[in-house]
Amino acid sequence: METVKTKELAEVLGLSRKGVIEKARKDGWAFVYKGNSMLFVENRLPADVRFAVALYRSGKPVPVQNEEKKDARLYSGDAFLNAGEKAQGEATWRAALIREYNNSGMNVAAFMEVYNGCNAFPVLREKLGEVSQATFYRWIKAFKENGASGIVPKYGMSRGGAGESLLDEERELLRRFWLKDTQPSAMHAFRLMKANIPYSKCSYQTALRYLNSLPKATAGYFRGGEGRFENAFLPHMEQDITRYRSLDVVVSDHHCLDCVVLYRGELIRPWITTFQDLRSGKVLGWCPCVKPSSLSIVVAYYMCCMRYGIPVCLLFDNGKDYHAKWLNGKTETVTVMNPEGIDEEKEVEFKGLFALVGSDVRFTRTYNGKSKARQERYFRIIGEYLAKEMGSYVGSDSRSRPEEAQLMWRGINGKEQRHDIPTWEDFVQNAEAMIEYINDQIPCSSDYMDGKTRSRVFAECLPPEEEIRHASKEMLQKALVKGEVRQVNRQGVTIGKTNFYSSDLFEFFGRKVRVYINLLDDREVTCFTLDGDFICTAKADYFKETGKLDEDIGRLTGARNKLTQIAVLGSGEMTIAPEYETMVDVARRAYTGNQLEGVENFLGNSSEMESAKNHKLATKKSTLKTPFMKGINIGVQEAKNEQ
Numbered sequence: 001m002e003t004v005k006t007k008e009l010a011e012v013l014g015l016s017r018k019g020v021i022e023k024a025r026k027d028g029w030a031f032v033y034k035g036n037s038m039l040f041v042e043n044r045l046p047a048d049v050r051f052a053v054a055l056y057r058s059g060k061p062v063p064v065q066n067e068e069k070k071d072a073r074l075y076s077g078d079a080f081l082n083a084g085e086k087a088q089g090e091a092t093w094r095a096a097l098i099r100e101y102n103n104s105g106m107n108v109a110a111f112m113e114v115y116n117g118c119n120a121f122p123v124l125r126e127k128l129g130e131v132s133q134a135t136f137y138r139w140i141k142a143f144k145e146n147g148a149s150g151i152v153p154k155y156g157m158s159r160g161g162a163g164e165s166l167l168d169e170e171r172e173l174l175r176r177f178w179l180k181d182t183q184p185s186a187m188h189a190f191r192l193m194k195a196n197i198p199y200s201k202c203s204y205q206t207a208l209r210y211l212n213s214l215p216k217a218t219a220g221y222f223r224g225g226e227g228r229f230e231n232a233f234l235p236h237m238e239q240d241i242t243r244y245r246s247l248d249v250v251v252s253d254h255h256c257l258d259c260v261v262l263y264r265g266e267l268i269r270p271w272i273t274t275f276q277d278l279r280s281g282k283v284l285g286w287c288p289c290v291k292p293s294s295l296s297i298v299v300a301y302y303m304c305c306m307r308y309g310i311p312v313c314l315l316f317d318n319g320k321d322y323h324a325k326w327l328n329g330k331t332e333t334v335t336v337m338n339p340e341g342i343d344e345e346k347e348v349e350f351k352g353l354f355a356l357v358g359s360d361v362r363f364t365r366t367y368n369g370k371s372k373a374r375q376e377r378y379f380r381i382i383g384e385y386l387a388k389e390m391g392s393y394v395g396s397d398s399r400s401r402p403e404e405a406q407l408m409w410r411g412i413n414g415k416e417q418r419h420d421i422p423t424w425e426d427f428v429q430n431a432e433a434m435i436e437y438i439n440d441q442i443p444c445s446s447d448y449m450d451g452k453t454r455s456r457v458f459a460e461c462l463p464p465e466e467e468i469r470h471a472s473k474e475m476l477q478k479a480l481v482k483g484e485v486r487q488v489n490r491q492g493v494t495i496g497k498t499n500f501y502s503s504d505l506f507e508f509f510g511r512k513v514r515v516y517i518n519l520l521d522d523r524e525v526t527c528f529t530l531d532g533d534f535i536c537t538a539k540a541d542y543f544k545e546t547g548k549l550d551e552d553i554g555r556l557t558g559a560r561n562k563l564t565q566i567a568v569l570g571s572g573e574m575t576i577a578p579e580y581e582t583m584v585d586v587a588r589r590a591y592t593g594n595q596l597e598g599v600e601n602f603l604g605n606s607s608e609m610e611s612a613k614n615h616k617l618a619t620k621k622s623t624l625k626t627p628f629m630k631g632i633n634i635g636v637q638e639a640k641n642e643q
Contacts, residue, residue, distance in 0.1 A: 002042040002043065003039035003040060003041060004040045004045065005037065005040075006021065006037070006038050006039075008053070009049075011056065012049070012056045013052075021038065024040065027046070029041075029044065029045060030044035046147075051092075051148040052148070086153075087152050087153045088152070090128075090152070090153045091148050091152045091153070093127045093128055094139055094143075094151045097115070097121070098139060098140060098151075100121060101136075108133060108140070111136075112131065116130050116131065132201060139151050165206065166206065166207075166210060167200070169197060170197060170200055170202050170207075173193040173196055173197065174193050174211060175214070178223075179218070179219065180223065181223065181225050183223050183224075186204075186211050186212075187204065189211065190204050190208070193207065216233075217229070220232055220233055221233075241278065241279060242279075244279040245279060245462065245463050246280055246459075246462045247277065247308065247312060247462070247463070248311075248312050249277075249278040249279070249311070249313045250275050250277055250278065250284060250304065250311035250313070250314055250359075251275075251276050251278055251314075251315040251374070251375055252273065252274060252275045252276070252317075253273075253274065253317050253319075254271055254272070254292035255273075256269055256270075257270050257382065257386065258383055258394055259388075259390040259393050259394060259422075260392040260421060261392065261421065261423060261426070262421045262422065262423050262424065263290060263424045268290055269394070270290070270424070270427050271289045271292045271296075272287065272289070272382070273287045273289060273299075273300045274286045274300060274375070274378070275300045275301060275303075275304040276374065277458055278315065278374070279458070279461050280449075280455075280458035280461060281378060281444060281454045281457070282454035282455055282457070282458040283378070283438070284303070284304040284311075285299075285302070285305075285307065286300050288427065288428050294321045294322075294324040296321075297322065297324075297327065298327070301314075301354075301357075302480070305357060305471040305476060306471065306473070309470050310468075310471050311359050312360065313359065313362060314359050314361050315363075315364055316363050317363070317364055325352070327353050327354060328352040328354065328361055353480065353481075357475075357476065378438070381442070382434065382435075382438070390427065390430065391420065391421075439454045440454075441453060442454075444457075480518065481516040481518055482516070482517040483514060483517075484514075484515045484517065485512055485513070485515070485530075486512065486513060487510065487511065487513075488505050488506075488508045488509050488510065488511055489509070489510075493505065493513065493515055493538060495515065498540050498541060499542070499543070500515075500524065500525045500538035500539060500540050500542075501538055501539060501542035501543065501559075502527070502536040502537065502538040502542075503562050504535055504536035505527060505538060508529075513527050513528065514528040514529065514530060515528075515538075516528070522540065523539065524539050524540060525538050542555070542559075543556055543559075
């Protein structure tokens with residue numbers, strides 16, 4: 001049994017004896033005691049350590065690894081020990097080249113120039129070929145840190161794998177240029193990397209292998225975007241559709257049909273917004289639209305509630321239309337003056353439409369599963385039986401678009417007259433008929449549908465009648481409002497470019513009020529105080545000219561006179577006192593009975609003042625001013641008399 005002394009290992013590893021013992025205990029090296037000496041079993045040592053010991057005993061010591069800098073995944077020696085014969089031989093020749101460099105006394109640049117250009121090491125040159133300066137730097141560093149394991153060729157080993165031969169900066173730039181949401185090609189990223197690193201020896205195939213070796217999830221997140229990443233890599237709730245009853249959960253989404261219709265002289269691709277029952281798949285409400293919006297959502301929801309009842313829960317996608325504040329509620333912070341005359345912030349809460357009607361709302365960011373899949377299947381049916389049968393099918397993309405579709409698009413903006421393109425009215429009628437046909441006639445083959453139609457499953461899974469909440473038309477109309485905070489001005493309240501006026505708003509001039517806009521009737525708004533007290537109903541464009549001059553002037557004059565009267569008389573709490581005192585009256589009343597000497601005592605009596613005026617010397621000689629009344633002139637003689 002061959003052994004290695006602790007002292008010898010200390011010289012090989014560049015450690016103290018204590019450091020060797022600590023390292024041996026940490027890594028589990030086998031050892032025996034001979035007297036008081038600890039001897040390590042040579043064939044049980046890590047392969048790179050054995051390699052370094054062999055070099056040391058041959059009289060050519062090579063420093064091996066530094067414990068603080070070692071790579072834990074490679075240091076055990078398994079990389080060299082488990083490598084094939086070819087890889088071990090390559091590592092040996094690399095170590096020999098490093099040994100020659102250590103013995104040369106040259107710097108790396110000079111040594112590489114000698115090695116590559118002067119044929120000073122023919123055997124090594126034959127085995128290793130030309131070695132770049134950057135590569136040799138990397139070998140030296142790896143050998144110092146990890147011994148022989150650090151310079152073993154990877155040859156597709158699991159550690160590092162593809163791209164192991166690349167420099168760190170090459171890998172970094174390749175990742176930076178390739179992992180972008182614009183989805184650049186691998187060749188694009190490779191050429192950008194080469195442009196930024198002129199000395200790079202990397203080939204395109206090496207770069208491609210490295211990029212393809214990156215984790216799929218990482219590539220999916222940075223190249224596909226957050227939405228695609230969630231759909232492809234993140235788990236979702238596994239729904240059990242049979243747990244639900246009809247109207248328990250209703251899902252909604254927008255869909256653009258792959259056909260063209262003529263709308264007000266222009267060719268467009270129509271949209272539909274649907275509210276679909278999750279249990280049965282039946283479409284309960286829908287709205288055709290030129291462009292989907294929160295208003296099309298309201299119309300479809302209105303139809304659903306009026307026809308079948310109020311859904312318990314609404315499940316929406318994360319589209320911004322479904323996040324509209326007036327649908328889901330909002331809180332506004334406004335600055336108001338409290339009774340003490342101090343400005344303070346006040347939160348004004350507006351309930352959303354769905355909360356007013358009584359439906360809970362959830363979004364499908366982390367709770368999607370089968371709900372979205374059911375809608376997508378339904379939209380495929382709509383596309384198959386409606387879009388393709390309209391006579392103006394254009395395909396979902398250029399590859400599936402018929403050649404005839406190119407002619408249709410020429411009719412945009414009236415450039416070409418096309419009489420065979422369906423109109424908007426045709427589309428609405430056809431869509432309504434097809435939606436009802438799919439609900440009532442087409443059976444579903446899903447396990448939880450048993451080959452029944454959507455309407456039949458919906459009827460069979462309805463809760464008892466007493467549990468279904470029905471909405472009256474009046475209640476829905478009251479709920480179809482949009483709340484805002486507006487400041488009252490001389491024209492009333494302004495919403496957009498429209499002024500809404502009522503004389504009852506005048507006492508709130510300059511103050512903020514709640515305004516509720518009726519979506520079914522935009523000619524009036526309902527106004528409340530910030531605390532929710534009713535004020536009035538304001539009419540739109542009250543002062544707008546109608547062309548009837550006498551009526552317009554009469555309406556304006558009447559309003560101005562009424563507001564003036566309100567301003568003069570107030571609200572009944574504000575009155576002006578008929579009799580009042582001036583500040584002079586107040587001062588004289590306060591001064592009456594005062595025992596202090598009046599100013600006349602300092603000026604003398606009236607006869608003395610009159611004689612002073614007639615005395616010629618008094619007007620020519622200098623005057624004195626009393627310390628009490630500056631600006632009053634007194635004759636010299638009168639001043640002497642007072643003294």
